[in-house]
Amino acid sequence: xxxxxxxxxxxTTRVSPEVVSRMLPYFSDxxxxxxxxxxxxxxxxxxxxxxxxLVAQRFGVPLQSVIFTSGGTESNNLAILGVARKRKSGHIVxxxxxxxxxxxxxxxxxxEGFSVTYLAxxxxxxxxxxxxxxxxxxxxxxxxxxxxxxxxxxxxxxxxIARVCKRLGxxxxxxxxxxxxxxxxxxxxxxxxxxxxxxxxxxxxxxGALVCNGVLPDAIVFGGGQEGVRSGTENVAGIVGxxxxxxxxxxxxxxxxxxxRDRLIAELLRIPDARLNGSSFHRLSSNVHVSFRLxxxxxxxEHLSQEGICASAGSACHSARLQASHVLDAIGLSxxxxxxxxxxxxxxxxxxxxxxxxxxxxxxxxxxxxxxxGSRHHRAx
Numbered sequence: 001x002x003x004x005x006x007x008x009x010x011x012t013t014r015v016s017p018e019v020v021s022r023m024l025p026y027f028s029d030x031x032x033x034x035x036x037x038x039x040x041x042x043x044x045x046x047x048x049x050x051x052x053x054l055v056a057q058r059f060g061v062p063l064q065s066v067i068f069t070s071g072g073t074e075s076n077n078l079a080i081l082g083v084a085r086k087r088k089s090g091h092i093v094x095x096x097x098x099x100x101x102x103x104x105x106x107x108x109x110x111x112e113g114f115s116v117t118y119l120a121x122x123x124x125x126x127x128x129x130x131x132x133x134x135x136x137x138x139x140x141x142x143x144x145x146x147x148x149x150x151x152x153x154x155x156x157x158x159x160x161i162a163r164v165c166k167r168l169g170x171x172x173x174x175x176x177x178x179x180x181x182x183x184x185x186x187x188x189x190x191x192x193x194x195x196x197x198x199x200x201x202x203x204x205x206x207x208g209a210l211v212c213n214g215v216l217p218d219a220i221v222f223g224g225g226q227e228g229v230r231s232g233t234e235n236v237a238g239i240v241g242x243x244x245x246x247x248x249x250x251x252x253x254x255x256x257x258x259x260x261r262d263r264l265i266a267e268l269l270r271i272p273d274a275r276l277n278g279s280s281f282h283r284l285s286s287n288v289h290v291s292f293r294l295x296x297x298x299x300x301x302e303h304l305s306q307e308g309i310c311a312s313a314g315s316a317c318h319s320a321r322l323q324a325s326h327v328l329d330a331i332g333l334s335x336x337x338x339x340x341x342x343x344x345x346x347x348x349x350x351x352x353x354x355x356x357x358x359x360x361x362x363x364x365x366x367x368x369x370x371x372x373x374g375s376r377h378h379r380a381x
Contacts (some may be wrong), residue, residue, distance in 0.1 A: 008310045009200070009286060010150055010178060010345035015241070016202040019107045022244040023204065026237035034231045034234055035226060044236045051243035058246065059185075059194065059211050063273035067227045068239050071208040072177035073101040074230075075195035076144075078210050079173045080228060081106045082217020083142045084114060085232070090141035095127050096330040097154075098146050099175055106144075115139075124279040125331050132161055136168045143172050148179035151314030151343060153287025153328040155179065159186055166190030171215040176186065177208070181207030181249040182257070182285050191215040198238065202347070202370030208239035253348035254285040260346055260355045264288050267359035271366055275337060277328065286346040289314060292366050294373070296339035303365045309358050314343040 009215030026047060032040025034048045046228070052066045059065075080092070080102065085144035094106055096118045106116045106176050117135045119127055127145055136143065137264040143165050147158050165172035172193040176228050179185065180271045181201045185194070193215060197208035210217075216229065250256075265288055268274055314325060328338040344358060357360070 003308055005178070005309045005358050007344040007350070007358055008312050008342060009347040009350075010314075011312060012199045013122070013202045013206060013347050014349065015199075015204055016167075016248065017094065018248050019203055019241045019244045023237045023241040026347055027239050031237075034236060047236055047240050048236055051239045055196070055209055055211065057191060059213070061211060061213050064228065065295060067210045067212065067213045067230050068234060068242075069208045069210055069227075070176060070206055070235070071199070072099070072195050075193065075197070075208050075210040076101040076173075076175055077105055078089050078106045078217055078220055078230065079193045079195060080144055081175075081220045083171060083215070084109050084112075084221065085218040089113060089139075090138050091115045091117065091139045092131065093117045093135045093140060093143040094172075095121060095145055095156075097121055097125055097149055097151075097327045098144065099150055099177075099318070102144055102146065102175060103104060103115035103148065104175065112366045119145075119156075121330050123331050124282070125152050125277075125327070126279060127161070127280060128315055129160055129164060132164050133168070134268065138167075138172055139169050142327070143170055144174070145172075146178075148176070148183065148284040148287070149278065149327060150178050152324060152331070153178075153185060153243070154278040154291045155282045155284055157282075157301065162187040162190055162192055165192070178287075179284060181246060182254050187211070187213070193217070196313075198242035198245055199248050199255065200249045201222040201245045204238050204312060205241045206239040207235050209242070225365065226234035243338075250348045257346045257350065257355050258285040259289055260350055260352065262283060264355045264359055265290070265351070266345075267356070268362060269361050274366075277333065277341065288344040288346070290342055290344075291328075291337040292340040293336055295366055299369060300340070300342060300362075300365060303369075304361060307361050307365075309361055311358075312343050312345075 029042045032044040034045035052063050055066045056063050088279040104291050109321050148155050162172050173193040175195045191214040198203040219229040221231050225231050228264050269284040270291045274335050277289040
């Protein structure tokens with residue numbers, strides 16, 4: 001493989017060299033434990049609090065409202081389980097297309113006696129504000145709706161949902177792992193929590209945050225209480241890298257990615273029997289999710305990989321079984337379409353040449369696969 005076209009940035013991004021350079025001293029020179037009272041410990045603590053300040057300023061919250069975690073999954077778990085543990089019982093509202101780290105927590109809480117409403121979505125993957133309002137009950141303790149869907153890229157109206165929750169007196173949680181730094185995130189002065197992750201924005205894996213405003217979950221990990229409700233020695237180098245990624249993320253990245261996204265979608269939809277999944281208007285700037293009718297996405301992705309193109313199907317395929325993802329099922333996609341799903345996700349580093357090359361490869365491979373399928377079908381008949 002002489003060169004790689006990496007279009008799986010929704011899964012993870014390359015850590016930028018600038019981020020790596022800022023992290024390195026906290027592996028070697030400033031390696032102290034931030035809870036230690038000596039000079040090396042204080043240097044680590046200063047770096048930790050500097051990173052916390054940067055994230056807090058980004059969302060206009062006090063320093064203590066930023067809780068560093070191991071990533072988006074832990075942040076989602078802390079938000080939902082933490083509120084549930086504090087309230088002891090009650091009702092949660094979420095949607096049918098949430099990330100598994102939200103849905104699996106909700107299912108666990110159902111086993112424990114909590115009730116959960118899973119909102120349906122439109123064919124574009126959008127949640128209805130009226131459905132949110134109608135779902136909230138007297139015993140509702142939390143509404144949790146993801147901002148940008150990790151598969152189809154649909155953007156939910158989280159500012160409006162936050163206003164509904166504020167009016168009804170219910171805390172709101174949103175997973176913004178896919179949209180942070182790419183899309184505006186303004187939730188006002190209600191009770192809300194936001195889940196973040198570093199490795200989607202050219203930062204390191206294994207670090208994220210839960211940002212809280214007006215609501216604080218109970219602890220779900222116990223120990224020394226380093227992050228207040230999140231115990232465990234902090235990943236100082238990772239947290240430094242997280243803050244650096246936030247600070248260094250290009251301000252014009254979304255505009256550039258939106259242009260390339262639309263260019264790539266237009267080229268892919270020229271392929272016969274192709275469709276766009278998710279919203280064409282309320283769409284994450286970096287997400288392209290298409291389906292090719294009667295194509296096996298596993299085979300398509302393998303062929304792309306052989307040509308040096310890194311892509312995915314989202315979660316459309318599980319292990320060796322072809323099975324529609326819960327997201328594609330929720331938007332009403334039939335198996336003949338969902339089994340041919342392809343997700344291509346961009347980063348600020350993606351170029352026009354890469355996008356055009358990937359589109360050409362997809363077009364040719366889909367044509368070859370259909371020709372091969374037609375030949376086999378003809379012989380069988």
